[in-house]
Amino acid sequence: MQKLAGRVAIVSGAGRGIGRAVALKLASEGAHVVVNDRDDAPTCETAEAITQSGGTAATCVGSVTDPDFGDRFVRTALDTFGGLDIIVNNAGYTWDSVIQKMTDEQFEAVMDVHVMAPFRILRAAAEPIRRFAKQEAAEGREVFRKVVNISSVSGTGGNAGQVNYATAKAGIIGMTKTLAKEWGRYKVNVNCVAFGFIRTRMTQAIASEGDRKSGVRPELLEKLERDLIPLGRLGTPEEAADGVYLFCTPESNYISGQVITVGGGIIF
């Protein structure tokens, strides 16, 4: 039996990496998924992969940092599938440097995508969620909705060279805990998954795009696998998605305001 049959999910940054794996996983369990990414091609590719495997998907292309994006994302779910049950705030990127070299633009850009954008998406979702919850309460039904925000061990433990990203990923934990308290009355479980090191574009060998540095030094990757990750290797996007999925299932209906680390045993 599919655990998420008929539920409506929105997943940001789902054109690649972990977000793509989350979208496919939720769809494989019967959710109707609104797929977002910044550009057409990766967004449509994920949506097609879902439909080709028998699932249901719609697309909402654009940057999560556009001021009206949150409203557009939520409206796509409501207009296309008539509901909104699962929100996964996943989109993001890193733009690293030590603090003395970090510009205001660099700090703000990373805060914008990892904190401001989820805030706007969740704010846009507040009114429909409140409306659905009131209706369900009036009918004597308890229907649980799910928010899964994505953090990082950079946010839970700090990471040299990532003062912008670590600050943002700690910020999303505060947002998670606060909304768990604000939205408990609407039966929304709001939780956070902090990833360790997952094999995606983000953890590829270090690369510079103009002045933007991202990725991980190859020698650090080796050290991580050898000495620091108890399970001995980086995670796959599918394993990362499974962590998110746990917080989307009915088995997590009484769990809210929590952060779990999906990191092969890394503890911060």
Ligand SMILES: NC(=O)c1ccc[n+]([C@@H]2O[C@H](COP(=O)([O-])OP(=O)(O)OC[C@H]3O[C@@H](n4cnc5c(N)ncnc54)[C@H](O)[C@@H]3O)[C@@H](O)[C@H]2O)c1
């Ligand atoms: N890979 C890891 O080891 C790791 C560790 C900790 C946390 N994370 C977090 O997991 C999430 C997914 O990262 P990933 O590893 O899959 O990276 P990825 O680069 O493979 O995928 C991220 C996706 O987000 C999209 N994206 C970026 N900015 C966007 C924007 N403004 N609007 C819409 N889409 C945008 C990208 O186009 C890309 O498709 C991120 O929030 C990241 O910070 C990843």
